[in-house]
Amino acid sequence: MLPSQLLRPTGAQHQGARQPFSGGALAPRRCVDGARVRRSPGAAAPGASPAVSPAPKSESRSSAGKIAESAGKASGSRGSAMIDTQPPRGTRDFFPEDMRLRNWLFGEFAAVSQGFGFEQFDAPVLESEELFVRKAGEEITEQLYNFEDKGQRRVALRPELTPSLARLVLQKGKAMQLPAKWFAIGQCWRYERMTRGRRREHYQWNMDVVGVPGVEAEAELLAAIVAFFERVGLTAEDVVLKVSNRKVLQAVCARYGVPDESFARVCVIVDKLDKMPREKVEEELAAIGVPPATVDGVLGALGLRSVEELGALLGPESEAVAELGRLFELAEGYGYKDWLSFDPSVVRGLAYYTGTVFEGRDRAGKLRAICGGGRYDRLLAAFGGEAQPMAGFGFGDAVIVELLKDKGILPAPAHTVDDVVVPLDAALRPAASGIATRLRRAGRRVDLVLEAKKMKWAFKHAEKLGAKRLLLVGASEWERGCVVVKDLAAFEQKEVPVAELAP
Template identity: 60%
Template sequence: MVPLSSSLHILQPRLDLYMKPLLSPRKLLFCRTFCSIASAPSPTENGGGGGRSGALVPAPEMERIDVNPPKGTRDFPPEEMRLRNWLFGHFREVSRLFGFEEVDFPVLESEALFIRKAGEEIRDQLYCFEDRGNRRVALRPELTPSLARLVIQKGKSAPLPLKWFAVGQCWRYERMTRGRRREHYQWNMDIIGVPEVTAEAELISSIVTFFKRIGITSSDVGFKVSSRKVLQEVLRCYSVPDELFGKVCIIIDKIEKLPTDVIKKDLKSAGIAEEAVQELLQLLTVKSLTKLEEKLGHAGEAVTDLKQLFWLAEKFGYSEWIQFDASVVRGLAYYTGIVFEGFDREGKLRAICGGGRYDRLLSTFGGDDIPACGFGFGDAVIVELLKEKGLLPDLGLEVHDIVCALDHDLLGPAATVATILREKGQSVDLVLESKSLKWVFKRAARINARRLILVGNTEWQKGMVGVKILSSGEQFEIKLNEL
């Protein structure tokens, strides 16, 4: 390396002038203006024939298009895309740490796939239509039915257990609230082929690991845990038919959103006797395993599974994150055992994530049942929580080098320099036009460039370029093959 000289030396006063604001960069605000340009039609397009060919024809007035995304959906400009990539990067890294493999499915699925799983009532929440082949299709509202379809398709060619995860876009037409949109992305992790509670314990551990990575603690978030078997044991005592179980769970899942009188009325309308309704509502107030055991005894599957899960939580090291809550049943009908929900301890947000065991889902689609459990974790609520806690990361654009030609005739050599650096793995912003140094320094500040590479005529003839370290102001010349 040699000190900056030759043609670059002449520019030294200007380099020094622009270095001071660069060393203390401020965020620049840019306003982007969109305009519509309407082309005037030719005379023939305007009716043709008799008019003079040189006559001016007024351009038709074009209706301005709505530049907002459809209601309930989002654009991802660069700053939002950086946040999304950061979040999804943690989803994928945690999944990798736990030995899961990534899968994906079509965003567009057969409408019957979701109606078979959730019943006709879900049709009102689907973005569905008939395609040109007269097939009823829908944008997926969740990922689990697609997962079940793929597991059935693979059959015995996929050795168990399967540990799969996916990060996919989902669509659900419903009322929007904070953290709930009609379009969202969901992180799913599923374990197929493990009947033991160790699978649920592993899944909760993975979510806890994710929270810790992004700065969320057990004082911010907890998990409410219960089991569908708790309700089953109570309903069996009152000879409630098994076919009513799913409907009861859907009603009870709304217990925090609706008055108790409404829940009672809905349960009675579903065919549940008054005595059974009272017993159910009393049971749903239980918040400890000890009290649950007093009511159900210690021999039932529900208590056994839950005690095993809490024991495993100690071994995994997340006991302070979980608590028993009999009111958690999850609204989806396919759950069969332990269920859990991640919640904001301040109570400002809806459920952050949720999941559980679904051992009988595959038979719903005509396959053989396989023990399975999993969870879904949406992207919208966690971003709201990070905002609440002041934990959103500062994710400005970062570029290694900005390369600038000092003369228009040197744009080609500047492109060569950029290519050499990119082949070495450097991120490079090449100035594509002849621009003033003032513009270049502002650009460097906006993209957080680390170095400025200047291609000057005298230096290029010697096989060298000028380099300026933007954080310190140090500058020097260096041979191209040493760059």
């Protein structure tokens, strides 16, 4: 849910906003030409609380003693050690100022997704372990937060969202309308070595298309990524989308005699080219039985830098060449071709990819991948279902924040309210509470000052919150059915009848 949705009043609240304000005994007298309304002698002033008899002194002391004793225990006065206030290593706390930024980012993710006609879904963070355990030697399998629950079931905190999506699609079965366009923003967990932009928990934005076999799906997904980058102020000079196709490496491996059963492991190893020295990659390929001459041929082919060069190597009839050519043609039609770069070394480290693959990188090369995705047509079959064409991407929250910081365009969303309501007398607090309720029912964001504060503090507080108005509930104005309203942008002040406070 976006912040704007959280602040929207419900239908019942809208109805309440249309009803006349009723404050019971605290309702203000009518505000007529600023004149003071007379009261009969001895009558309580508007907003005055009825008298309450004090509790017996012995009872008061007893209660106070109990409270003091409890407070002493809670404050650690008996020598309790302070707990470790830091979150577990690799995780984050989100203070209000952090949540404002997170809500902004998630709002941008959702706005792009909805602008492309996608619907939101979610799934449990805790999933069955078998959903993520695969046999291709993927890093992600080794990085699972997994354990046996109290029912002796093997479970894991999800390290990514795509397998959960696949499970939901299988659960829907024939009832699912295709093609389907879904997106999610969910928390993921991986026990991995931490670097800048890499933590052990992160939030991931996914967009997936189910039921479209052509590269038109990938072209639409890449368009969504570019739309997001443009929304947050990035350009093709800041970010590059490196594009390839799993069929490129598959054709090269076949050309050099790599067995089909070794292909998935070759993909996982080749994906490490930007993370470790070439010599180490060569060692790992040799360890799974790839001969040195074949290693040289495979890695050499991954140095090609154009689809034309690839066509010269594999032939124009190659599926990989045809699909990449079509993708670049569509990108030109969308208007984002200058964001793309052909790079056959991009294979993605997950074994389920079958066709187009891509990664978003900062052109300066200072950060890890910003996002990545591709086509995974056989994932449902790997889970025992019927194969279905699928394509999608994952986009983490951590790296993009680092990049926006580097570019000096990371926003700092402020905590803002529409109105600050301040009672100038303790007896007027119920009246101020009623005014706050009236304004909130009208859909305004209202901060009600809960303690007795001086006028100077109230002004500074309203300014700090970025409030549009400061409402002062004073005794003389309340008798006339009014409050003092200070317009903090126009620096104007006037008395306003309570009935006219909510636009």
